[in-house]
Amino acid sequence: MKKFSVANQKGGVGKTTVVRHLAHSAIERGLRTLVIDLDPQGNLTRSVRATLPDPSMPADRSGAHLLFQTKVAPIPQKINENLSLFAGNRDLTAVLEWPIDCVEHARAHLASLDDQFDICLIDTPPTMCNLLFAGMICADYLAMPCDLDEDATTGLLDLADQAERIREHFNPALQLVGVLLNKVNSRRAYDQAERIALRNQWGDVILDAELQERSATKLAKKAPVWRNPRGDSDRRAAREMRAVCEAIFTKIGF
Numbered sequence: 001m002k003k004f005s006v007a008n009q010k011g012g013v014g015k016t017t018v019v020r021h022l023a024h025s026a027i028e029r030g031l032r033t034l035v036i037d038l039d040p041q042g043n044l045t046r047s048v049r050a051t052l053p054d055p056s057m058p059a060d061r062s063g064a065h066l067l068f069q070t071k072v073a074p075i076p077q078k079i080n081e082n083l084s085l086f087a088g089n090r091d092l093t094a095v096l097e098w099p100i101d102c103v104e105h106a107r108a109h110l111a112s113l114d115d116q117f118d119i120c121l122i123d124t125p126p127t128m129c130n131l132l133f134a135g136m137i138c139a140d141y142l143a144m145p146c147d148l149d150e151d152a153t154t155g156l157l158d159l160a161d162q163a164e165r166i167r168e169h170f171n172p173a174l175q176l177v178g179v180l181l182n183k184v185n186s187r188r189a190y191d192q193a194e195r196i197a198l199r200n201q202w203g204d205v206i207l208d209a210e211l212q213e214r215s216a217t218k219l220a221k222k223a224p225v226w227r228n229p230r231g232d233s234d235r236r237a238a239r240e241m242r243a244v245c246e247a248i249f250t251k252i253g254f
């Protein structure tokens with residue numbers, strides 16, 4: 001099982017959107033897919049469960065917080081044939097207070113699921129906290145979605161620094177897939193200049209595939225943006241998202 005995580009301490013940059021679409025894409029590729037929502041907001045959990053007859057019904061022992069302890073063996077909730085979920089909810093806030101060593105339990109629980117899944121996709125919350133670090137510590141691959149807001153691009157330095165520290169102290173295997181630019185408006189002069197500045201500063205770390213700001217992408221919560229596009233803009237949004245998923249899957253060896 002290959003483990004992939006997104007991280008950015010800034011909110012609203014597209015972490016959940018990317019994980020959600022990677023999950024759809026993984027299922028379409030026939031990959032046995034596990035998603036882990038490490039965000040107490042539970043946004044990913046809500047959209048993944050939306051297909052269930054009773055979306056509000058949690059499954060016993062499927063809370064992602066259970067990964068960080070050994071008292072109860074966590075069991076992911078089966079959503080469909082090829083998709084299972086460790087759900088994010090407010091119970092995760094307790095983990096914020098626990099020593100970072102508790103992430104070793106999560107690694108051990110995930111290791112025990114190694115044969116059952118091909119890919120594990122991990123969403124993380126928008127703060128520099130244990131749960132964001134847990135995503136980096138558990139993952140083999142890390143992508144950093146980012147919009148072109150000055151706070152987000154400045155924050156990338158801190159984030160890359162943190163990833164380096166995690167690599168040194170906890171997870172030498174962590175590989176950076178890259179920075180995914182999201183909510184880009186190619187017609188805006190600021191975005192054009194900022195994109196060039198970022199590519200000069202970060203080089204190949206910035207992925208070629210990027211996502212424009214589009215309503216279809218914004219609205220694609222329950223189904224992927226490529227399902228039933230209704231017009232040119234939707235089709236462009238679909239193409240961009242497929243290209244991003246393709247680029248990420250290629251980078252992680254699928």
Ligand SMILES: Nc1ncnc2c1ncn2[C@@H]1O[C@H](COP(=O)(O)OP(=O)(O)OP(=O)(O)O)[C@@H](O)[C@H]1O
Nearest residue numbers: 011012013014015016017126183212213214217218
């Ligand atoms: N390319 C895009 N174009 C338009 N809207 C987008 C795009 N990408 C994401 N969004 C929208 O922006 C909002 C934030 O996206 P998302 O929830 O994926 O970000 P996030 O980084 O996970 O946020 P948080 O940090 O709060 O968890 C959502 O409403 C989402 O639908």
Ligand SMILES: [Mg+2]
Nearest residue numbers: 015016039043
């Ligand atoms: Mg999110």
